[in-house]
Amino acid sequence: MHKLINPVRITAYTLTNALGSGVDASLYALQTEQSGLRACDFQDVALSTWIGRVNGIEEQPLPATLSRFECRNNRLAHLALQLDGFSERVYAAVSRYGAERVGLFMGTSTSGIGATEAAYWQRDEEGELPNDFQPATTHIIYSITDFVRHYLQLKGVALTVSTACSSSAKVFAAAQRYLEAGLCDAAVVGGVDTLCLTTLYGFNSLGLVSSDRCKPWDAHRNGINIGEGAGFALLESEQAGGQGCLLLGCGESSDAYHMSTPHPQGLGAAMAMRQALLQAEIAANQVGYINLHGTATPSNDAAEDAAVMQLFGAEPPCSSTKGWTGHTLGAAGVIESIFTLMALEHGFLPCNLNTEQQDEALSANVLLKREQRDIAYAMSNSFGFGGNNCSLLFGRGR
Amino acid sequence: MKPVYIEAMGVVAPGLNSWQQAATILRGDDDYQAGDLPALKPDMLKPNERRRTTLTIKLALQAVQDALSTNRYDDLSTVFVSSDGDMDVVDRICRALCLPDHPVSPTFFHNSVHNAPAGYCSIATGFHAASTSLSGLNGSFAVGLLDAAVQAAVEQRPVMLVSYDTPWPAPLARFKPGRQPFGVAIIIQPQLRKQSLVELILLPGEGGDESQMINSQLEQLRVAAPAANSLPLLEVVAKKCAARLVLPYLVDEHITVEIKSCN
Numbered sequence: 001m002h003k004l005i006n007p008v009r010i011t012a013y014t015l016t017n018a019l020g021s022g023v024d025a026s027l028y029a030l031q032t033e034q035s036g037l038r039a040c041d042f043q044d045v046a047l048s049t050w051i052g053r054v055n056g057i058e059e060q061p062l063p064a065t066l067s068r069f070e071c072r073n074n075r076l077a078h079l080a081l082q083l084d085g086f087s088e089r090v091y092a093a094v095s096r097y098g099a100e101r102v103g104l105f106m107g108t109s110t111s112g113i114g115a116t117e118a119a120y121w122q123r124d125e126e127g128e129l130p131n132d133f134q135p136a137t138t139h140i141i142y143s144i145t146d147f148v149r150h151y152l153q154l155k156g157v158a159l160t161v162s163t164a165c166s167s168s169a170k171v172f173a174a175a176q177r178y179l180e181a182g183l184c185d186a187a188v189v190g191g192v193d194t195l196c197l198t199t200l201y202g203f204n205s206l207g208l209v210s211s212d213r214c215k216p217w218d219a220h221r222n223g224i225n226i227g228e229g230a231g232f233a234l235l236e237s238e239q240a241g242g243q244g245c246l247l248l249g250c251g252e253s254s255d256a257y258h259m260s261t262p263h264p265q266g267l268g269a270a271m272a273m274r275q276a277l278l279q280a281e282i283a284a285n286q287v288g289y290i291n292l293h294g295t296a297t298p299s300n301d302a303a304e305d306a307a308v309m310q311l312f313g314a315e316p317p318c319s320s321t322k323g324w325t326g327h328t329l330g331a332a333g334v335i336e337s338i339f340t341l342m343a344l345e346h347g348f349l350p351c352n353l354n355t356e357q358q359d360e361a362l363s364a365n366v367l368l369k370r371e372q373r374d375i376a377y378a379m380s381n382s383f384g385f386g387g388n389n390c391s392l393l394f395g396r397g398r
Numbered sequence: 399m400k401p402v403y404i405e406a407m408g409v410v411a412p413g414l415n416s417w418q419q420a421a422t423i424l425r426g427d428d429d430y431q432a433g434d435l436p437a438l439k440p441d442m443l444k445p446n447e448r449r450r451t452t453l454t455i456k457l458a459l460q461a462v463q464d465a466l467s468t469n470r471y472d473d474l475s476t477v478f479v480s481s482d483g484d485m486d487v488v489d490r491i492c493r494a495l496c497l498p499d500h501p502v503s504p505t506f507f508h509n510s511v512h513n514a515p516a517g518y519c520s521i522a523t524g525f526h527a528a529s530t531s532l533s534g535l536n537g538s539f540a541v542g543l544l545d546a547a548v549q550a551a552v553e554q555r556p557v558m559l560v561s562y563d564t565p566w567p568a569p570l571a572r573f574k575p576g577r578q579p580f581g582v583a584i585i586i587q588p589q590l591r592k593q594s595l596v597e598l599i600l601l602p603g604e605g606g607d608e609s610q611m612i613n614s615q616l617e618q619l620r621v622a623a624p625a626a627n628s629l630p631l632l633e634v635v636a637k638k639c640a641a642r643l644v645l646p647y648l649v650d651e652h653i654t655v656e657i658k659s660c661n
Contacts, residue, residue, distance in 0.1 A: 162512035202507035252528030386517025
């Protein structure tokens with residue numbers, strides 16, 4: 001059968017999260033097993049939990065010309081875009097293809113909702129919000145795309161995907177389709193989510209926040225740690241050349257089960273993983289590493305374990321990297337995709353940090369120690385509220 | 399871009415109760431009378447689930463239910479698009495965050511995700527295919543239409559586009575004055591079928607004067623919600639005629655849609 005969608009090459013990437021700014025900070029922390037989690041010190045939040053906070057956001061406002069976008073989320077995007085020569089690579093793509101031919105696909109879950117939280121604190125005696133509140137360029141989920149499009153001076157197709165914790169995995173699938181349809185010649189994909197009261201107190205209200213460091217797949221796992229982060233990648237056609245890894249397959253599915261609980265047998269998760277393999281034309285036993293969604297809630301890990309076992313069995317090494325960064329929600333897809341690219345490029349499989357003893361009820365081959373092993377193919381999983389699932393299959397450059 | 403085909407529609411807005419009723423108005427066979435939003439009762443959702451939903455979720459699902467009433471589908475990919483999602487939920491959460499102990503309701507929190515309507519839709523329909531939830535600010539309808547057309551054309555599968563927007567509550571309302579609720583659902587196929595109504599070719603990057611409604615009340619509705627920018631397209635589908643429309647896309651940009659009737 002004719003292949004519906006061709007692979008695309010990842011020609012540049014960058015990320016910023018609790019491990020630090022830029023690719024080297026994340027790689028060093030993963031290789032030396034240093035977590036970015038800390039006891040919660042975000043604003044005056046009184047929850048007993050751990051968070052993955054990015055240092056320095058508070059001290060680095062946006063340039064005056066972009067002040068209408070001023071909020072924590074756009075600040076973090078701005079910080080991340082200045083690293084690893086990423087913006088320069090995008091500018092080079094713009095000069096190669098034209099600004100109209102470079103698409104932008106951003107994922108976020110809460111965008112700059114922190115700006116609205118702050119505005120509510122500043123209501124006057126009549127209950128009115130401050131006059132300088134600018135929701136369209138801060139809070140509204142398109143604002144992150146609007147900001148990045150301005151900053152990178154892109155004029156091609158653009159959109160924001162907001163499907164909770166799968167948001168910035170799905171931007172890869174969207175970009176691959178737009179490239180295939182010939183609507184752009186290159187695509188910037190990214191994800192940015194920042195700490196805010198809504199997610200900290202919201203996940204806490206659902207009983208999903210751990211008072212300990214999160215321990216994916218552990219017998220005593222009891223919830224997530226919320227993190228923040230930003231990641232960006234530049235996608236071009238495979239013929240673009242270079243040594244960059246390839247996005248070979250994307251799988252997207254819906255659980256059709258529950259708003260905030262995954263299907264217990266991981267039905268939708270398995271569908272997404274199977275579809276990614278099918279699109280990539282790769283057999284399950286060729287996959288050398290799976291970066292799990294692995295949030296460390298009892299039900300999420302159990303559902304994902306069931307799905308992995310159904311498709312792959314206990315063979316491929318797996319790990320969740322939430323123990324390093326916390327759960328960066330709408331940024332998790334792209335950040336963990338970049339971790340997966342690092343595994344392919346460096347032959348380095350990160351362990352499941354913080355996990356002491358694997359739950360006996362879970363059977364996947366979860367790495368408790370890091371491994372050095374050359375792999376050709378690796379998968380990254382992202383699953384979100386609303387039963388929204390996305391799996392991405394990457395391969396080493398060829 | 400390859401052509402795609404519209405084969406079913408659903409709509410709900412003030413004075414527009416269903417696609418069938420809206421089509422008679424858009425063809426000019428009936429007068430448009432603005433007014434209140436019709437009562438929303440998306441009974442595709444079980445009562446226990448429906449109780450947990452909001453006006454925004456009900457509006458989106460009402461349009462979905464209308465679009466699904468014509469043909470039977472075992473599975474559909476979905477593209478949901480809304481400029482700003484559910485500001486009633488944002489308001490409730492932000493108020494709770496200002497109270498001692500920050501008592502955010504767990505139901506409001508899970509309804510706060512932008513893909514909440516899509517999640518309830520998949521629960522109600524049992525559709526397991528890909529589902530995305532997008533925003534393109536004031537150009538949201540065209541952003542969703544383009545994404546749905548790309549998915550249908552590239553993946554060769556049917557896609558349901560659902561575009562919806564609702565008014566903002568106080569104290570947020572003054573930052574979004576004049577907003578009206580509007581929900582529209584459109585089922586798009588990659589191939590011509592006997593049910594096909596119109597063929598669409600989307601031309602991003604091509605602009606011109608934005609398409610407007612001749613009827614002044616419908617024109618007022620069009621500019622009152624990003625989703626209502628679908629009205630010129632709905633009119634062409636209702637009349638089953640050929641047309642070239644210009645829809646608002648991203649900030650200060652447009653997209654051209656070429657439409658041909660299928661029979």
